[in-house]
Amino acid sequence: MLNSATDDFKQKLRGLLPQECFKELTKSYLEEPRGQLFGSGGLLLAPDNTEDVTKIVKACSDARVGIVPYGGGTGLVGGQIYSEGLVPVILSTQRMNKVRSIWIDENIILVEAGSVLKDIQDRAESAGCLFPLSLASEGSARIGGNLATNAGGVNVVRYGSTRDLCLGVEAVMPDGSIFNGLSRLRKDNTGYDIKNLLIGSEGTLGIITAASLKLFPRPEVESAALFVVRDPRAAIDLFAMCRDKFGNGLNAFELINGVGLKFLSEVGPKVRQPFSYDPEWIVLLDVGFNYGIDPEEVLEKLFIEAEGRDLVSDGLVAQSLEQRLDFWKIRESIPEANHRIGAISSSDLSVPISLIPEFITKAGKLLSKVGDFRINCFGHIGDGNIHYNIFPVKGENREIYKDKSRIVNNILYDLVDQLEGSFSAEHGIGRLKVNELCRYSDPTKFKIMKNIKSALDPLGIMNPGVIF
Ligand SMILES: Cc1cc2nc3c(=O)[nH]c(=O)nc-3n(C[C@H](O)[C@H](O)[C@H](O)COP(=O)(O)OP(=O)(O)OC[C@H]3O[C@@H](n4cnc5c(N)ncnc54)[C@H](O)[C@@H]3O)c2cc1C
Structure with missing residues (x-):
């Protein structure tokens, strides 16, 4: 059972952290970009160093208060928006935005988790290099969020997704300990790969505080x-x-x-x-x-x-x-x-590349039996990743289609499943796709994931409600 961050809890934190950590909670922390999920409140904290993150996590662990890591707030599956009723700590990385080091001869940059993606690209460019992760949200998204969601974007076809661009991470684990995995090594076969467990874990296993990233020649x-x-x-x-x-x-x-x-x-x-x-x-x-x-x-x-x-x-x-x-x-x-325009349904799907035409044809036929829609299907086709978005016909309001969105999603996800694809190619699970994960995940994978979660976060304080 979790508790809310009460006034007493806040007072306790005031004794541990500098005043600048305490921020006013504004609307942007309570609404995801597409307006599909609304937060119920939170104690917003913005530490500027890893030590202060550990103090917050330890205090939350002692008091059993949930923690929601928050980067740029551009995530599209509601992972950064807590909506379960209690008052969590919202831990913003906005002040952890320094470049700690850059090794041009090794093509590596070491940045803090709150660094805005565009700033990292610019820093790499001023050093004559390229950091190739690129998304339409790059002016706001922060690298900790990119790593936590294993973001894809437009250059995956050449450079891979965020996971492929990361050599190491530093993270504060749910018990407050620091995982110092800021490796600059390209080869390191020394047991389980904790870095890759944290990448894509959407804040459910720990808070990423820094990362060493690969740079490339421009x-x-x-x-x-x-x-x-x-x-x-x-x-x-x-x-x-x-x-x-x-x-x-x-x-x-x-x-x-x-x-x-x-x-x-x-x-x-x-x-x-x-x-x-x-x-x-x-x-x-x-x-x-x-x-x-x-x-x-x-x-x-x-x-x-x-x-x-x-x-x-x-x-x-x-x-x-x-x-x-x-x-x-x-x-x-x-x-x-x-x-x-206002979508009735937005999906981030992937299927094996050669099956994309089959998916588009079959999806169109199946949906035409449900109603009249406008379909905008676009995306990173070189990665087999399609954003399949469904809209009302011109002149109609999406409210009248409300009851259709679940039917439409089920049709699409079932079809993707038949074609051995994924119902979430690059956006993650967050809070909006939890049911789909339950329904479509391989049962053994799901069980292993649950076991990992309870082993690392037995109290369930890290981003409660996300993934599970
Ligand atoms: C216009 C637009 C275009 C987009 N295009 C793409 C695209 O092409 N490809 C793509 O993959 N995504 C895309 N996205 C989705 C989004 O930008 C990415 O998911 C991005 O990586 C999220 O980064 P963020 O800093 O905004 O994270 P947030 O939204 O703040 O958080 C996302 C998740 O990560 C967790 N998190 C954040 N920081 C940390 C941390 N330091 N440690 C642990 N967990 C953390 C949060 O709790 C949450 O679960 C797009 C979004 C928008 C609005």
């Missing part, structure tokens, strides 16, 4: 293109062509549906529409090379070959950095356009 030349593809199958064939021809030079490969472009025209954000007509499907591909290859030439050559194979019918290759950024703005504005 590609010398980069460019992007938008190709109109015949259909999702053609997009997959084009992806295979890119992989064969560009190898590691393919930075990103994103699918965009015509519905997304229409939403942008309808409600913004304002973007430069790439084509004078409404294409049904386009892909955004981004490349980067090191050895004096001309990326525009390579992309134009790719287009001609793909056109010859009837995969693409039209295309634009960026002629400047500005145009490349314009292409990306289209892709990155789609979640905001979706938000403005």
